[in-house]
Amino acid sequence: MLKHVDPRTWPIEWVDVSVAMIAVFAAVIVAYILYRISFAVLGRLTAASDSETDDLVLNSIRRPVKWSLIAIGITVVAQGNDSLAFVWEPVAQFVRPALLGWIAYTLVKAATAALEVRLEASEDPVTVRSRRTRISILSRTATFAIVFITVGLMLFAIPAVQSIGTTLLASAGLAALAVGAAAQPALKSLIGGLQMALTEPLRIGDLVVIEGHTGRVEEIRMSFLTLRTWDERAIIVPTASVLDQTFENWTRKCETLTGPVFLHLDPATQIDPIRTEFERFVRGHELWDGRNLALLMTEAYPESIELRLSISATTIGDLFALRCEAREHMIEWLRKEMPDALIRHRLEVENANQRATGK
Template sequence: MLQRYYPANWAFDWDSGLNAGIAVLVALTLAYLAYQIIFGLATRLARLSETNVDELVVERIRRPVKWSILALGVTLMAGANPDLQAVWEPVAQFVRPALLGWIAYTLVKAFTATVEYRMEASDDPVAMRSRRTRLAVLSRTANFAIVFITVGLMLFSIPSVQSIGTTLLASAGLAALAVGAAAQPALKSLIGGLQIAVTEPFRIGDLVKIGPDAGRVEEIRMSFVTVRTWDERLLIVPTCRFIDESFENWSRANERLSGPVMLHLDPITDIAPIRAEFERYLGAHALFDGRTQSCLVTEAYPESVELRLAMSAPTIGELFELRCDVREHMLKWIRENQEDALIRHRLEVPNGHPKAGEP
């Protein structure tokens, strides 16, 4: 690569090297002063804003922009100094795409942080979960694309591996389908992550049920989704599973659900007093939201009847607590007021049986 800028019989000249070094120092000094002036004004303007968003953006882009200004200063100085240009130009071919990629990556991060900051002021939890989900998936996709393209552009500067850079950039499109069966799961997960971000079958914070397990969605990646169960287990579920298989979303629009408490009682049970006590207790409970209240005999078996007590609460967690309280109270009330309603296994001996009177 250096043969582009140096003749074949080139030898190091101390005067040229000293000249290039002085030019670098001058360029860095002037560029740093320009950086201080520019960001001094930007910081003052950001502090005049009513929110912290502007300060957040300025602080996030400070480092990559500083190094970019320094590199720009050296590049401008190299245009007027052949000795510096001969040294700087080979290095600049790596530095320029790296700095551009760094700036783009930081801007995406700053934009994500800004949107998250503004979402904290939202009063609608459903809308906030929806925006967080889209933001998480799309920002990760953008960051991956930026890193991918930056590495490809850096490879372009090496003549011997330009073909590698071309292949790397081309594979970012539909040409990736040609890599064969080994890449199909990864590509499927990538498309699944984008589909989840657009269609939103679930969002970060939603309570979902996958097979026998239920939990809240903590993180949505391009290839997998993390779900935290009630017993603190962390499920790692491939994104394509949510696309290919059915699952339950218990908080798609809101967390208001209805739930039952099942009681299995003796067939001789008097249902009316139990229904009255259930309605009285549920109506006075602090977690009951008044939407669903019913007491129905759903099944009748030879030795028992099935009583379903349905109720509702504002959130899923409160519904679980409400069901536990109702179950405990109703069992206690039945034990104290209708003891015969509790199921017992009986063995009846006919009167007059020869062994009935034996000790």
């Protein structure tokens, strides 16, 4: 059986719908005009400023503020129209927290970008790495908190979820134990990431040795960090393991380092000529920073001696290149000038036969 509807009620319903649509259209137009006027004024103010920070913030919040003004306009109109309020209010319970979270998220991203722009003006590489690490970790923490709170507010707009939340709050003791046990790894990673941002045992760009892997810290997240080795491999290291174990940080305070070059020579070798040539070569090299230069005999065995040639450079890359060039130069110089100093472990059968036969 079809329900009988009085045709005389149709015009009244259509009038309400038409009025609601016109009111929504007017609210959108007014909100958009207000948005354009506000950002035109703010745009002139930021144009008069020399700082790039206000421009980044203004450009990042344009879209969320525009839609927020439209949502506010529709909400104001819905206060005076029951038909529109009946449709808009259930939707607004999801839209309002989403827009607030969007604005907070864009503000965090804009602040992060502004701080990174300021870092480019700094000439101290250690300060840049320190601040970049803090910015990276804290911005990710803030983003995680914003997303978590926003999704929670949107879910609590659902009556079924709201009742479940009330039940969980009533049994908060057991719920806290269960959630704490289940989220222990995530909480440990979160706390570890915050601890790394505050104490800075390592930073983005530092050259470190972790679990036998040597490389630059390329990225630090809440649960892991990425280590880029010299052969372009990416080593993924959990954050918790970095804080629980010992590791080497070669650039904790500065990039300047001292590196060794080892030579294993015959015990009868004269050391002074080698020291003189080594110092001559290093003093004339452009990569040497003038801090450390020494040649010491660190070991003496029955069949060989060990010479440690210490040199220093301004950066890790310069030190590696200087060590390689010094090692190559000294081996070539010994081969030409002092060939008896090089250790030989091969049998010269033909020469031995000639000496035995007297030929």
